[in-house]
Amino acid sequence: MDYKSTAKDILEALGGKENVTAAAHCATRLRLVVNDESQIDQKQLDEMEIVKGTFSTGGQYQIILGPGIVNEVYKDFAELTDISDMSTSEVSSAGSKKMNPIQRFVKMLSDIFVPIIPAIVAGGLLMGLNNLLTAPDFFMEGKSLIDAYPNMADLAALINTFANAAFVFLPILIGFSATKRFGGNPYLGATLGMLMVHPDLLNGYGYANAVASGEVPIWKIFGFGIEKVGYQGTVLPVLASSFILAKLETLLRRRVPSVLDNLVTPLLSIFITGILTFIIVGPLTRGAGNAVTDGLVWLYDSAGFIGGGLFGLLYAPIVITGMHHSFLAVETQLLADVVKTGGSFIFPIAAMSNVAQGAATLAVLLLTTNAKLKGVASAAGISALLGITEPAMFGVNLKLRYPFFGAIVGAAVGSAFIALFKVKAIALGAAGLPGIISIKPGMMILYIIGMVITFAVAFAVTILLGKRDAKKNGVTTS
Known part of the structure; x- marks a missing residue:
């Protein structure tokens, strides 16, 4: 295959070198940012044997070529456009400038949650494997596998521990990813996440029972009480706190003298954000997150087949807009509290x-x-x-x-x-x-x-x- 000729034809159909401002590739697609999509000759692209499809989303124009082929075409395409060494994230960033505020918000959520999906997938699938071992009536009537084979009980317990890790320590994963996305030091974000699930705190999953029994532990500081409650399995609290952390760190780095920056900036960033998290941000966003989750679960459980059918009808159109990436935050919360939500x-x-x-x-x-x-x-x-x-x-x-x-x-x-x-x-x-x-x-x-x-x-x-x-x-x- 003459990849150079193909690259030339694609560039011609795109309206020439002057119409392409950014270019990279993923496993199967050329990912481009163009100045004016009206200049693209869609018919010419459609008639090219090598082109499997095209679409525009998130400020990017993407051309599906297929694995292996896209790498070779991109080499010549980059040479023809004088664009090289661009990553998909850089192209994505360039494309985001063409988005409206809602699209940018959805992209922000995508940038935060997509990198942590492998950890959530691994934990969730291990949870499913544990359920296969412990669910009664699945393999035999009236019994689970560990009922029939008690020597497998510890294996199920081990798998369950592995499965829960990503959800119990979810704020660490989100803290790292979100703080990086907001422009802060991701390791400070991870530290903030660790602070929010520290073992000295009341486990977040037991907070409701502690409130009901009036046994919520508190720090008493200068006559002021701060609840010693963790944020295991939460999403909104760590997102909000990570945003504050990143912006506070950025502000401090501008104001603190360079000779003191490495000492003062991390100290104040974590301390101030931590105080704000436990006094204001955490309690407010925990309540908001619970309300959103409870509302969605209620809507699904009460709307029945009509609501499900409507969601199914609209899902693909939502994918076209890219808005489906916003569902990642909701799904993460639903899975993190699977005992309450059912999944x-x-x-x-x-x-x-x-x-x-x-x-x-x-x-x-x-x-x-x-x-x-x-x-x-x-x-x-x-x-x-x-x-x-x-x-x-x-x-x-x-x-x-x-x-x-x-x-x-x-x-x-x-x-x-x-x-x-x-x-x-x-x-x-x-x-x-x-x-x-x-x-x-x-x-x-x-x-x-x-x-x-x-x-x-x-x-x-x-x-x-x-x-x-x-x-x-x-x-x-x-």
């Missing part, structure tokens, strides 16, 4: 949406006679079923439109079904077929049924819409 209802609905996108794309594979579209649809459809939907959604479904409508109908029906039975996840993972392991043990069969319903409806509706619009969309029925 996350967002993950199963996201999985139904992804499966629906895959089903619609595979329906296009059956309908179309276009060789390039067949190649894209086959790979993209399978990828979507496994939880990666960008190639399917942006490379096939949105371009043809009717598959996207078929997909959101399928997602709505499947999501209504799982909402009817209150299916929830106890972990994050690949939101698709592999997501079964993330679901609560007693709900796995219902999750599978939901995926089957979603796939069947999305596939059938797409076939019907495709045959109706065959002439209009340039496809023929098989």
